[in-house]
Amino acid sequence: MALTVLPPLSLYIHVPWCIKKCPYCDFNSHEIKSEINESLFIDALLTDFQYQLPRIWGRPIRSIFIGGGTPSVLAPESFDRLISGIRSLITLIPGAEITLEANPGTFETDKFLGFKEAGINRLSLGIQSLNNRLLKVIGRIHDREQALFAISQARAIFDNLNCDLMYGLPNQTHQEALDDLIALLRFQPDHISFYQLTIEPNTYFYKFPPVLPEQDHIAALENDIYSLLKEHHFNHYEVSAYAQQGKCSQHNLNYWMFGDYVGIGPGAHGKISFPDKVIRTAKIKHPTNYLNLIDQQEDIEETHVVDPESIPFEFMMNALRLNEGFALSLFEERTGLSIDSIQSTLSLAEEKQFIRIKENHLIPTELGRHFLNDLISLFLND
Ligand SMILES: C[S@@+](CC[C@H](N)C(=O)[O-])C[C@H]1O[C@@H](n2cnc3c(N)ncnc32)[C@H](O)[C@@H]1O
Ligand code: SF4
Incomplete structure (x- = not known):
């Protein structure tokens, strides 16, 4: 292989903590057991980013995605320091999309105003469902009321709002899934990521499988979901992603177009191209090990050259x-x-x-x- 132009570059930052682990989730997320030393964590992320710099000299960052886990458990001041620190080390293109993932159970209006002040310009809210029975079954920390409140406040604060919904939930009826979507559409989010629940190994649901709707019912439901979203002018641009005009996720589009990304934080993955090779990086997963070993790049990171074939x-x-x-x-x-x-x-x-x-x-x-x-x-x- 010989690349004549290097791909666009984005940055993924992983925050590995949640208030409570959901039974379907296999993300690298850990329940918060004691107070997080946020200042130490932000220092570690900036050190991690500095290690990456020799691999990306001269290349600007086009988007940042702060995912998790539940990044919204951290304070706005931490993101302020993180984003300023990154800006001092590398060029961010003007208007770069900076997304933060948030859980409605962590919503406080002042805190989310603070996220915007810190430079977050796109919020991604994990709603999953707006049905109290199902929210309980899937172990969420919030109820319908809290989710609706978070969406309406987030809508007023952010010009670019994504909401994650899931369908095919345990014993969920066709109408219940559509009702969730109809209730969400009233808030006019810019983007909806609508995922079919999958049962992943290493989760509680894998060990104790719930009863899921039949695949025939799922196919009929998907048809109705597509039609409803189309009526509301959403463009179905990727398997699970729907956007209003001009509101596709720039960060995710870069993944799907085989762009490059630096990954920092526990368990984060990266892909970086050079003229003659592509490397993949993976960070050590456990937050405690990551924080303890951050002073040695070789101890927190595994890298390999992608087999050209x-x-x-x-x-x-x-x-x-x-x-x-x-x-x-x-x-x-x-x-x-x-x-x-x-x-x-x-x-x-x-x-x-x-x-x-x-x-x-x-x-x-x-x-x-x-x-x-x-x-x-x-x-x-x-
Ligand atoms: C890191 S979480 C988003 C933010 C936050 N942690 C939350 O859950 O509110 C990423 C998204 O992946 C989706 N997801 C996670 N596990 C899934 C699964 N097993 N099947 C389908 N979607 C899943 C959920 O919609 C979730 O919002
Ligand atoms: S779905 Fe979100 S809140 Fe639930 S465990 Fe996974 S990352 Fe945490």
């Missing part, structure tokens, strides 16, 4: 999630490979009617989107 597959695993597809030139630009190197697989995918190629632009068909894993796995051997 797996790069087409890795590109497709991301880019085929985009409903509008991508220009074939993006594949060449981001992987440094010629489109000819995957031509036979593209022809096979076309034959199977999983994709259409028109004017050098690849679009997954409805069939391809339905069998996305089969489509992606065609590229495993390229």
